[in-house]
Amino acid sequence: MPKAYPKSWLDNDTFAAWTFLAPAVILLGVFVLWPIAYLCYLGFTAGSFTSTGIYWVGLKNYWRLLLNPDFWQVISNTVYFTLASLIPSLVIPLGLAVLLNLSLALRGVLRSAYFLPSIISLVAAGLGFRWLFQTSGPVNAFLNILGIPEISWLGDTFWAMPVIIILSIWKQLGFNMVVFLAGLQAIPPSRYEAAELDGANAWQQFWHITLPGLRPTIIFATITTAIFTLRSFEQVYVMTGGGPLNTTNLLVYYIYQEAFGQFDFGYAAAAATVLLAFTLVLVYWQLRTWGEESQ
Known part of the structure; x- marks a missing residue:
C-alpha cells in the first residue's frame, strides 16, 4: 500500500474551509477574544486613558475588591437577586407550558400573550414598572382600596429589590415558557399512553x-436564566439607580458606576473579570452536564 501522508493546510479542502471560516474567526477575535484579553489586562492596571495614562499595579485592584465592603454587598445583592429570580422563572413557565400544551381553547392566543413580555425592551418595561410601583401609582391605589397603607416600593430598603425581581421574572417568563413547550413536544406521546394503561x-x-x-431543557433554561439575571443592568438603572442605600446595586451596575462614574477603569475591569469568571463557571457546568446527558 502507498504510504499515507498527513494533509497539508494548503490542500484544496483545508484552504477552502479556512477561507469560509476566516470572516467569522476574524470577527470573533476582534469583537470577543481581544476585548476579553484587554479586560483581563486592564484589571491589573490603574490610571486614566486621558491624562495620566494607565500603568501596571498588579493585583492591587483585586485586593481592593476583597477589602471593599460595598463590593461584598453588591455580590450579596446579586446572589440574592439571581436565586430569587431563578426559581420562579423556571417553575412558573414550566407550569404554564404544561397547561398550554393541552388542547385548550384560545391556546395560541394565550401563548402569544405570555410570550409578549420577552420582546419588550427592558428599559420600557422598567419605566412601566416604576410607574406602577411609584408612591402614587396604581399598585398603591389598589392597596388603598383594600385598606392597606401606601408603601414606598422603590424607596424602601426591603421592598425595592422584590420589585426588581418581579420585573425580571415577568420579563423571562415568555422565553422560558416557549423553551419548555418545545421540550414537552419532544417527549413521545406513547410514554404517556403506556403510563395511563398502567x-x-x-x-x-x-x-x-x-x-x-x-432534564436537558431544564438545564438549558437554568443556565440562560442565570446568565440573564447576572447581567441585569437596565432595570436597576431605570428604576432605582442602585438605591436605596445600595440595596439594589447589582454587579453589572456596580461595574458601570466605577468605570463611567468614578472613571476607575482598572478597578471596574477587575470586578468585570469576577463577573466573567462566574459566567464561565456556569457555561462550563452547562457543557459538562450536556455532555453527560448525551452519553
Whole structure:
C-alpha cells in the first residue's frame, strides 16, 4: 500500500474551509477574544486613558475588591437577586407550558400573550414598572382600596429589590415558557399512553415522565436564566439607580458606576473579570452536564 501522508493546510479542502471560516474567526477575535484579553489586562492596571495614562499595579485592584465592603454587598445583592429570580422563572413557565400544551381553547392566543413580555425592551418595561410601583401609582391605589397603607416600593430598603425581581421574572417568563413547550413536544406521546394503561395519574406522569424528559431543557433554561439575571443592568438603572442605600446595586451596575462614574477603569475591569469568571463557571457546568446527558 502507498504510504499515507498527513494533509497539508494548503490542500484544496483545508484552504477552502479556512477561507469560509476566516470572516467569522476574524470577527470573533476582534469583537470577543481581544476585548476579553484587554479586560483581563486592564484589571491589573490603574490610571486614566486621558491624562495620566494607565500603568501596571498588579493585583492591587483585586485586593481592593476583597477589602471593599460595598463590593461584598453588591455580590450579596446579586446572589440574592439571581436565586430569587431563578426559581420562579423556571417553575412558573414550566407550569404554564404544561397547561398550554393541552388542547385548550384560545391556546395560541394565550401563548402569544405570555410570550409578549420577552420582546419588550427592558428599559420600557422598567419605566412601566416604576410607574406602577411609584408612591402614587396604581399598585398603591389598589392597596388603598383594600385598606392597606401606601408603601414606598422603590424607596424602601426591603421592598425595592422584590420589585426588581418581579420585573425580571415577568420579563423571562415568555422565553422560558416557549423553551419548555418545545421540550414537552419532544417527549413521545406513547410514554404517556403506556403510563395511563398502567394506571398512573397526572401527577405521577408529570413526575416520572415529564420531568425526566425535560432534564436537558431544564438545564438549558437554568443556565440562560442565570446568565440573564447576572447581567441585569437596565432595570436597576431605570428604576432605582442602585438605591436605596445600595440595596439594589447589582454587579453589572456596580461595574458601570466605577468605570463611567468614578472613571476607575482598572478597578471596574477587575470586578468585570469576577463577573466573567462566574459566567464561565456556569457555561462550563452547562457543557459538562450536556455532555453527560448525551452519553
